[in-house]
Amino acid sequence: MRFTYRAAGPITAAVILTLLSGCSRTQEDWRAAQQAGTPQAYEVFVERHSDSELAGVARRRIAQLTEAAAWQQATRANTAAAYQDYLGKYPNGSWSQDARIRMESKSLAAAPPPGAPDGPASVPSSPPPPPPPPAQPAPVAQTNSAVQLGAFSSDANAREAWRQLSSRFRSQLSGLTSDIFPVTVSGRRLYRLEARVASQSAARRLCRQLQQHSQGCLPLP
Secondary structure, X not given: OHHHHHHHHHHHHHHHHHXXXXXXXXXXXXXXXXXXXXHHHXXXXXXXXXXXXXXXXXXXXXXXXXXXXXXXXXXXXXXXXXXXXXXXXXXXXXXXXXXXXXXXXXXXXXXXXXXXXXXOOOOOOOOOOOOOOOOOOOOXXXXXXXXXXXXXXXXXXXHHHHHHHHHHOXXXXXXXXXXXXXXXXXXXXXXXXXXXXXOHHHHHHHHHHHHOOOOOOEEEO
16 A cells, blocks of 8 residues: 555646646636737637637637627728628627618718709600799798708617617707608618707707717708
8 A cells, every 4th residue: 555655646746737737828828818819819729728618718709809890890981881791790799789870871971851852853855844933032041950860761760770879979969859751762761860950050060079979960951
């Protein structure tokens, strides 16, 4: 028994030292991945320590960082196609709802103001109409103006966008009321989201504030 006990001692110590060494290497590589803070660094950690309990944490961190990079790329481009690309990759991502609102609001640039024709007028086949009657006096300008915040595919989406925008831009939109107008643009039914403001100068000022945060905004007369 004495001989066996003494022989087992060095073997056990060697095993313990090996385990401790492996644990130390795992911790060192984990700290290195955290300091780098990139998907590539966490991927290297997973390759080296796929059986570690931290490998699952690393995989989740890779997914988070990759999605964040995709969202930053979409906001830098700030186009409907860029937001659509993000939604194609992350339909239920952390910024998916914001991406949908921004993507649909890009219809602002293509959609004419309310009351304007939806497309270019066709050339009439009949003789030209008679001259218009004498110009009437210009109507008295309204005291209120508005800003257009988006064009959405449904009334429900427009209302949801107003709810989110009112929460996101609480200080800028506080006290304002919203209006939703159905319009047809290039054969597509859209719903314009507008907010009433006191004057044209107020509309321009509000749009400048919102555009600083990449939020679509168009002053209306």
